[in-house]
Amino acid sequence: MKFEIEDITVYFPYDNIYPEQYSYMVELKRALDAKGHCLLEMPTGTGKTIALLSLITSYVLSKPNSPLKLLYCTRTVHEMEKTLAELCLLHDYQLRHLGPAAKILALGLSSRKNLCVNPRVLAAENRDSVDAGCRKLTASWVRALAAENPAAPKCEFFEQYERAGSSAVLPPGVYTLQVRDLRTFGKEKGWCPYYLARHMVQFANVVVYSYQYLLDPKVASIISKEMQKESVVVFDEAHNIDNVCIEALSVSVRRQTIEGARRNLSRMRQEIDKFKATDAGRLRAEYNRLVEGLALRGDLPATDAWLANPALPDDILKEAVPGNIRRAEHFIHVLRRLVQYLEGRLETENVEKESPVSFVVSILNHAGIDQKSLKFCYDRLHSLMMTLEITDTDEFLHIQTICDFATLVGTYARGFSIIIEPFDERMPHIPDPVLQLCCHDASLAIKPVFERFQSVVITSGTLSPIDLYPRLLNFNPVVSRSFTMSLTRECICPMVLTRGSDQLPVSTKFDMRSDLGVVRNYGRLLLEMASVVPDGIEIMQHKLVFIETQDVVETTLALDNYRKACDCGRGAIFFSVA
Incomplete structure (x- = not known):
């Protein structure tokens, strides 16, 4: 159906629209007109996704000279597929009414594990191993070796994508991860679907991807750094967006992390010694580059970049690396001291809480590592791994975690705490110490998104209390509305159970839920309900x-x-x- 909302013709692919969907679109249009952010709550099952897509795409169609782009963020790959399926249906409907004028490019961007088509890489068991397998075939030094030795392993899909150059583009359409498959298109053309999708997100009208591509600095600085300001960002199912923001800037260190980091440092020390014997000039060149300041990541080939700095872009130092970590062997020694210090802090029998400032002072006093050196740990690690031409990045996740921790604790003095717990409270008899850098301020991770993009839409079926989110995320929405579901019949019948069939009180209260009589009554109730x-x-x-x-x-x-x-x-x- 077609209908008007003020000066906008809305194309809606269904014959009927709920009253709350229409009201939702009206409020969403108000936010887009004001070029501001909004909070919209509408119950699950009322067609929130199609209302968003219909209004925003129709808004763009009504303003052909507008460069407006839609960045739609979901929590899971399954939700991404559902969103792209709805968009596919909507796009077909718009094409029937408008013809070629309605053509858009829309795609979903996911991890290599979901987009890769190389059987050798896909054989890996998890996402990190798939990423490392891809790097082993596409890193610049690997490809240079393959150019000299045809027998060396390489990825033919990536090589053909590179040879295609500027002609490697996606034609207009909606590309999902299953039906109109990016992987199928990649196989037909012989191009790598993952790098093709990464390249095309800059030109697509609609991009659907996960929260982390905008909220996690390690990923956002690589994938989303060139997205235009004239974009509408939608965070769907955003009732726990504050948790996502906090987790993006939090790090946990356990004994396994310490042991793995030690293995990583030993391996890197061996690689340094090998390069000193065979190619000392490479280490000298890295040292000279560090004297002048770290090379910009943007100058690296896309295949060489690992993960970006865990700190927010505005908080990253733009200056030369401290002298005590410029030489590779000195940096390894600094990391060994840091790992040893963290291991000592894990040897505690009591729960400890400390501020980042006092923790950094303690590191300086006991390990001799100053705050500035901590800030540069992650970028220095990335530079060293590039110099040593390390491709199996999945083996170096432990030392990456240590450098994540060091960079964040050295960068932020407020909004964080260090908490050390000697055991899991659920199993106090089993030692399992963990040292956590906990972010308390959800607004830190999302602040760059609010500042950078024209409109940010935070929506979910449950945003209650809705006035809490502006305080949690530190922003001023131009629209903040909650909608109720319209029901044509009485289909909700709540019942509160206080006693079982044997008249025993039942409750999920902490002091009652473990009682066998309560458990038995709930089980009996479940069986009785299932029978009818x-x-x-x-x-x-x-x-x-x-x-x-x-x-x-x-x-x-x-x-x-x-x-x-x-x-x-x-x-x-x-x-x-x-």
């Missing part, structure tokens, strides 16, 4: 970390199987954590 509910039942429990999973794929698979069970008529019970 024709479709699905969702159970939200109190937090049980031991049955949780951090694996997005596993979570998505469980949810998909639940939906399949409901769709085929068998029904299912979905257990989740509230």
